[in-house]
Amino acid sequence: MLTKNKIIAVLLVVLTGTAGSCKKDDNKLPVNNAPIPRILTFAPENAGPGDLLTIKGLHFSTDPEKNIVRFNQTVVTAQSVSDTAITVVVPALTVKSAGVTVRSNGKISNRKNLNLVQIKKFQDDFNRANVALVDNTVMPNPLGSVWEIVTGRFSLENNQLATHAGGVETYMLYRAPEADMKAGSDHFFKFSASVTVSGGGSFGGVIFHAQPDNKRFYLLRTAGKMVQLLKTGGNGLGDWAAIMINDNFEGFVDNKKYRVDISSSTAGKITVKLSDPDTNGVMLERTVEDPNPYTGGVPGFYYFGLANPVNIYFDDFSLELQ
Incomplete structure (x- = not known):
């Protein structure tokens, strides 16, 4: 027969074990089996x-x-x-x-x-008073102080840049301070604009990487279904140092506004995209490479009016640089 003291000792052992067991269970954390992201x-x-x-x-x-x-x-x-x-x-x-x-x-x-990236942005929506056709002899340039007319005539009409002069290959460049289209070594650029080209074989498009001599640059232009990406040599237009795109593409028509986007983060590797601003549908997107690229330089607008009359419009100019 257990004595009173022995009974108390047994009870203490049982209670101590039970308390320890409860304390151990209370401290047990749930296991997180989720995979590491x-x-x-x-x-x-x-x-x-x-x-x-x-x-x-x-x-x-x-x-x-x-x-x-x-x-x-x-x-x-x-x-x-x-x-x-x-x-x-x-x-x-x-x-x-x-x-x-x-x-x-x-x-x-x-x-x-x-x-x-710390982006520099340059923009022009041409939302200002109309200006009749002017050439590079009119100073200061009434189209905008940062625009340089290299050859031909341009005007401002209904909040757009426009031209109607036929039979002349013409272009103007954006010469704003710090607008330098570098690519590579932590630099990149994105150049965007809207272009509308009338029919009859007239060309309209954009220029980029225009060098200080105003002769060497890349030119993306359209005429009807034709899309061309060309590189000029030291003699300028007509001196084609490289032809990177030259083909007809379905869906392109006359008198239709296109959105042009050109971007690059690697010198000589250029992505061009043409889309329909009404639907946001991409009509052409292609990346091309030039082993001897132009670097830096500025963007601009180009036209070659073969038809009569010529109705070519440019709008919503945007340049982003890093």
Whole structure:
């Protein structure tokens, strides 16, 4: 028979064991079996404050509340999420690069650096008073102080740049300070404009990488269904140093406004896109390479009026530089 003291001792042992067991269970943390997220690439590769950036990777949460995106220590809100992509707006940071991380389902990804571009923007919508056709003898240039008429005549009509002079190959260039179309070594450019070309074989288009001599440049022009991307030599127009696109494309018609976008982040590697601004449909997109490229330089507008009358219009000029 157990004595009273022995009974008390047994009870204490049992109670102590039970309490220890409960305490151990209380301290046990739930296991997080979620996979570790991983950042693979950015699209675009470089981006500036205010740009949409897509972070491509693996094992992101499809629940926006379970993703925390940081640029250095700045937390940003996801615009859209999937398990392989998160889209955000790049925050306003003054540094040249930022380390991007994603914390998904309680686990943090690798850190991947994003080069932050400081973009210079140049724009002209030509929304000002009409100006009759003028050439380069009229000074100062009434079309705009930063525009240089190299040859031919241009006017301002109904908030557009226009020309009606036939039988002349003509162009003008944008000579604003700091407008230098560099590509590569952390530089890139995007040049956009609208072009409308009348029929009868007349050409209209855009110039880019125009060098200081006003003769060497690239020319993207259209006439009916024809699209050409040409490079001039030291003698200017007609001295074709390279013909990179020269073909007919279905869907192109006369008297139709096209949106032209030309961009490059690598010297000699140029992407051209022509689209329909009414539908946003892409009509032509192609990347070409030039082993001996022009670098720097400025953009401009070009026309060659073969028909009579000539009705060629340019609008919504935009140049972005890094």
